[in-house]
Amino acid sequence: MGAVRRPGLIALVACGLAFSWTMQGTGDNQNSHYALVRALADRTATIDETRGEVGDLSTHDVTFHHGHAYANKAPGLAFLSLPFYLILRAAGVVGEDDPTQMLWALGLVGSVLPAIVLLVLVRVASRRLEPGFATASAVVLGLGTLLLPFGALYFSHALSACLVFAAFALLLHERHERASLVAVAAAGVVAGLAIVTEYPNAIAAAVLLPYACLRRPRSLRRASAYVGGLLVGVTPLLLYQHWAFGSLTRVSYAGANGLNGSADVDTIDLVSYGSPDSIVLLGTLFSTAGLLTLAPVLACAAVALPVLYRRGFRPEALVVAGVCTGYLVYNSSYGSSFGGYSPGQRYLIPLLPFLALPLAVALRRFPATTVALALVPIVISIVTTATHALAGYQLDWFDRVASRDFTFTAGKLVGVTGWYTIAPFFLAVTVAIVAAAFDTSWVSPRRLEVAFAGVAVLGWGAIAANAPKLPGLGGQADSLAAYGKPAVALLVVAIAACGAWIAIRGRQRVGALMP
Numbered sequence: 075m076g077a078v079r080r081p082g083l084i085a086l087v088a089c090g091l092a093f094s095w096t097m098q099g100t101g102d103n104q105n106s107h108y109a110l111v112r113a114l115a116d117r118t119a120t121i122d123e124t125r126g127e128v129g130d131l132s133t134h135d136v137t138f139h140h141g142h143a144y145a146n147k148a149p150g151l152a153f154l155s156l157p158f159y160l161i162l163r164a165a166g167v168v169g170e171d172d173p174t175q176m177l178w179a180l181g182l183v184g185s186v187l188p189a190i191v192l193l194v195l196v197r198v199a200s201r202r203l204e205p206g207f208a209t210a211s212a213v214v215l216g217l218g219t220l221l222l223p224f225g226a227l228y229f230s231h232a233l234s235a236c237l238v239f240a241a242f243a244l245l246l247h248e249r250h251e252r253a254s255l256v257a258v259a260a261a262g263v264v265a266g267l268a269i270v271t272e273y274p275n276a277i278a279a280a281v282l283l284p285y286a287c288l289r290r291p292r293s294l295r296r297a298s299a300y301v302g303g304l305l306v307g308v309t310p311l312l313l314y315q316h317w318a319f320g321s322l323t324r325v326s327y328a329g330a331n332g333l334n335g336s337a338d339v340d341t342i343d344l345v346s347y348g349s350p351d352s353i354v355l356l357g358t359l360f361s362t363a364g365l366l367t368l369a370p371v372l373a374c375a376a377v378a379l380p381v382l383y384r385r386g387f388r389p390e391a392l393v394v395a396g397v398c399t400g401y402l403v404y405n406s407s408y409g410s411s412f413g414g415y416s417p418g419q420r421y422l423i424p425l426l427p428f429l430a431l432p433l434a435v436a437l438r439r440f441p442a443t444t445v446a447l448a449l450v451p452i453v454i455s456i457v458t459t460a461t462h463a464l465a466g467y468q469l470d471w472f473d474r475v476a477s478r479d480f481t482f483t484a485g486k487l488v489g490v491t492g493w494y495t496i497a498p499f500f501l502a503v504t505v506a507i508v509a510a511a512f513d514t515s516w517v518s519p520r521r522l523e524v525a526f527a528g529v530a531v532l533g534w535g536a537i538a539a540n541a542p543k544l545p546g547l548g549g550q551a552d553s554l555a556a557y558g559k560p561a562v563a564l565l566v567v568a569i570a571a572c573g574a575w576i577a578i579r580g581r582q583r584v585g586a587l588m589p
Contacts, residue, residue, distance in 0.1 A: 082209040269307070
């Protein structure tokens with residue numbers, strides 16, 4: 075048993091080393107979180123002073139209220155980072171020059187650690203649903219999605235995804251073990267903490283409520299336990315808002331932002347900029363920064379979701395479908411679904427670990443296609459992270475590799491900054507992939523499925539080559555016509571898939587009639 079588990083452990087450790095090795099630098103988002111950490115350390119919620127203590131670039135991710143500046147972020151990441159920051163400040167490490175190293179250090183606690191915990195949780199949950207493919211599913215999540223670049227950035231997304239999925243994992247464990255109201259309440263607390271980290275996680279918290287109540291008996295008590303835990307978990311956010319703004323319900327997104335002025339306003343821009351927009355939804359999925367354009371393997375997870383449903387995991391499949399639908403609809407209500415100059419649809423990161431569950435099913439049912447489509451985003455994510463993650467929107471990853479334009483790494487701590495310091499990062503991801511392969515119970519794919527895998531990769535290439543850019547990045551993706559070519563490419567792939575399926579089923583029926 076130990077020999078079977080060892081490759082999986084090696085794979086997860088290697089993923090952790092990959093998350094922690096790169097040093098991605100500064101930006102508005104990171105600096106805003108950092109300014110809030112420093113403000114909390116000085117026992118205030120305003121960043122009037124600390125906004126100027128986070129490097130020359132400072133931050134524009136601020137909101138104004140009654141003449142004071144505040145970080146326009148939910149405080150969860152700052153709360154988690156604060157004890158570590160206080161330790162570093164007491165040790166004399168904190169300074170007011172380039173904050174790159176401080177952001178990396180805080181990211182070890184606020185991003186890297188949650189990303190590692192998330193992979194562990196995904197592996198444990200996947201083993202319940204599809205034993206033998208749990209490690210591979212976790213590694214694809216860790217190295218083949220936006221979790222890799224944002225696990226290395228001091229953003230709140232890795233922590234957010236970890237907390238959301240942890241709440242589900244607690245309920246999943248309780249559902250398949252002895253009934254426990256304590257576990258249900260604990261899941262509610264974790265879901266509440268997820269909202270403290272990112273406000274839209276209320277979507278996942280709402281989806282998990284009926285899942286928590288499905289087990290009999292005493293469904294009403296289970297609902298009360300979950301909701302009670304949820305209120306406990308969200309209490310730090312309510313107290314922070316009362317302390318900072320004098321109101322329990324006024325979120326940090328309310329008010330004028332740092333780019334548009336400092337006038338006090340009372341509007342709350344939390345839910346959306348408007349109603350869901352089908353064009354924005356298409357951009358979310360199929361633009362150059364689209365979810366499926368950058369990670370086509372997620373389409374395999376979507377295809378495998380009905381299989382998970384039919385295999386008796388109906389509540390789990392419905393949770394995955396509900397979480398994904400909720401975040402996609404919410405994301406499509408923004409004026410732009412890009413989330414600023416970032417390597418992709420970062421607002422959708424919390425739904426990624428849920429798709430890792432049907433992804434394990436896909437790895438068993440159609441391994442050739444899933445592996446082929448997983449290699450594409452693994453390469454993209456690795457190269458994006460190695461060549462300055464926040465510059466990923468420029469799509470010039472391989473040009474940066476050719477010119478040896480790599481990001482700083484932990485080698486900078488000892489004064490080594492040459493391009494070759496990125497080598498341990500590539501070594502770590504290679505070890506993770508190889509170890510995951512050894513920890514997987516591979517099924518020999520059928521010949522037609524192997525052929526279809528090639529068709530799927532070519533189809534992805536056609537979609538990616540014709541995908542329009544989002545507005546604001548030099549694109550004109552403001553009409554349905556902009557998505558005509560990728561839609562045609564997707565139709566071709568769908569027709570090829572139907573043809574392959576008919577061929578496979580036809581051969582099976584003919585074989586059944588033969589003596």
